[in-house]
Amino acid sequence: MARITASVYTSHVPAIGAAIDHGKTAEPYWQPVFAGYDFSKQWMKDNRPDLIFLVYNDHATAFSLEMIPTFAIGTAAEFKPADEGYGARPVPTVIGHPELASHIAQSVIQDDFDLTIVNKMDVDHGLTVPLSLMCGQPQAWPCPVIPFAVNVVQYPVPSGRRCFALGQAIRRAVESFDEPLKVQIWGTGGMSHQLQGPRAGLINAEWDNRFLDRLIADPAELSQVPHIEYVREAGSEGIELVMWLIARGAMADVAGGKPPVLRHRFFHVPASNTAVGHLILENPQ
Amino acid sequence: MALHKPYLDVPGTTIFDAEQSRRGYHLNQFCMSLMKAENRQRFKADERKYLDEWPMTEQQKQAVLARDLNRCMALGGNIYFLAKVGATDGLSFQQMAGSMTGMTEAEYRAMMIAGGRSPEGNRFVGEDGDAQAHRQPQGAAGQKG
Numbered sequence: 056m057a058r059i060t061a062s063v064y065t066s067h068v069p070a071i072g073a074a075i076d077h078g079k080t081a082e083p084y085w086q087p088v089f090a091g092y093d094f095s096k097q098w099m100k101d102n103r104p105d106l107i108f109l110v111y112n113d114h115a116t117a118f119s120l121e122m123i124p125t126f127a128i129g130t131a132a133e134f135k136p137a138d139e140g141y142g143a144r145p146v147p148t149v150i151g152h153p154e155l156a157s158h159i160a161q162s163v164i165q166d167d168f169d170l171t172i173v174n175k176m177d178v179d180h181g182l183t184v185p186l187s188l189m190c191g192q193p194q195a196w197p198c199p200v201i202p203f204a205v206n207v208v209q210y211p212v213p214s215g216r217r218c219f220a221l222g223q224a225i226r227r228a229v230e231s232f233d234e235p236l237k238v239q240i241w242g243t244g245g246m247s248h249q250l251q252g253p254r255a256g257l258i259n260a261e262w263d264n265r266f267l268d269r270l271i272a273d274p275a276e277l278s279q280v281p282h283i284e285y286v287r288e289a290g291s292e293g294i295e296l297v298m299w300l301i302a303r304g305a306m307a308d309v310a311g312g313k314p315p316v317l318r319h320r321f322f323h324v325p326a327s328n329t330a331v332g333h334l335i336l337e338n339p340q
Numbered sequence: 341m342a343l344h345k346p347y348l349d350v351p352g353t354t355i356f357d358a359e360q361s362r363r364g365y366h367l368n369q370f371c372m373s374l375m376k377a378e379n380r381q382r383f384k385a386d387e388r389k390y391l392d393e394w395p396m397t398e399q400q401k402q403a404v405l406a407r408d409l410n411r412c413m414a415l416g417g418n419i420y421f422l423a424k425v426g427a428t429d430g431l432s433f434q435q436m437a438g439s440m441t442g443m444t445e446a447e448y449r450a451m452m453i454a455g456g457r458s459p460e461g462n463r464f465v466g467e468d469g470d471a472q473a474h475r476q477p478q479g480a481a482g483q484k485g
Binding site: 140250287328 | 436
């Protein structure tokens with residue numbers, strides 16, 4: 056059967072993608088950001104998965120206001136990097152896994168989560184920046200990716216509690232797939248940031264680090280935190296952090312297994328307008 | 341019965357909820373159209389003419405022409421959609437975000453490098469943080485006169 060081997064959490068700031076694409080990673084402003092991912096790139100090589108289930112949000116790219124799905128799973132064979140207004144990022148096309156994606160969709164919908172199934176979409180920086188941070192600049196991404204887009208643009212976004220429960224349903228779906236695939240689940244976005252209004256630029260490093268502590272040690276309690284705390288403490292766009300709870304909910308300990316092993320933790324301010332946070336948690340073998 | 345909106349007392353912040361989305365539908369869809377290079381060209385060639393193709397309010401059109409992002413947001417705009425206008429102008433997200441604070445680009449960038457804006461005094465309307473209404477505009481612009 057397929058199984059979830061690890062979860063990865065990272066911010067997906069668009070300026071990080073631009074820094075990579077324009078060869079600026081060694082500049083003094085960016086060097087400390089990318090240094091935080093040196094371990095992660097090696098870890099990816101040493102622990103190459105068969106598939107990445109990548110939780111992210113679309114930023115008015117594939118989804119305009121015509122349709123606003125709360126949870127959307129990409130079931131296509133491939134997904135092209137989107138032109139977000141600056142031209143498409145020069146990164147490889149994302150290869151999907153229609154069989155497992157369709158399997159997960161069926162299982163999770165039967166588990167009472169009403170997913171939107173997407174057979175055609177481009178993917179924006181929310182999905183490609185995490186891949187770049189973890190994999191560098193390869194000719195092709197190391198494995199297929201199932202994009203899983205969450206609405207965090209128009210309120211109300213799904214609650215942390217619901218995201219955490221959805222992660223548990225995704226784990227059950229993965230484990231009922233017959234092929235012996237090693238699957239990583241990634242939760243992306245955040246950490247504290249606000250991109251709008253006179254409060255733009257808000258950063259709350261203390262709250263962010265407590266979020267990381269709680270995500271590692273007590274995600275069930277963390278999942279009870281209401282939206283308004285994210286907005287007040289971590290900025291209006293800090294709400295993206297609910298997506299990390301989907302990945303965390305898919306880990307073995309949530310279903311009675313052993314606690315995950317913390318392989319890497321990183322935090323840095325700033326990348327553009329945003330606090331960068333990053334974790335790698337492995338399920339014990 | 342009124343909907344529960346606990347986020348209305350966060351200073352300097354407009355939450356893009358269903359009501360704002362309804363108000364800003366055409367404004368945001370106009371922004372979305374700038375994802376296509378040919379539309380960006382047509383918009384740049386004659387902004388007013390291009391805007392008149394959309395059933396937006398006059399206030400919304402004026403706010404776009406003035407690149408007043410705070411006003412655009414009050415009229416239903418969402419920052420991820422408005423960012424398409426900024427991209428058309430060749431601005432970074434940091435430049436766009438900074439423009440809403442009254443700070444210069446250099447002032448805003450320096451604030452971020454120094455650790456960003458503190459949440460202290462900026463959690464609830466009525467406190468005394470730098471995002472509160474009585475402390476706008478920020479930066480040198482707010483110290484003149």
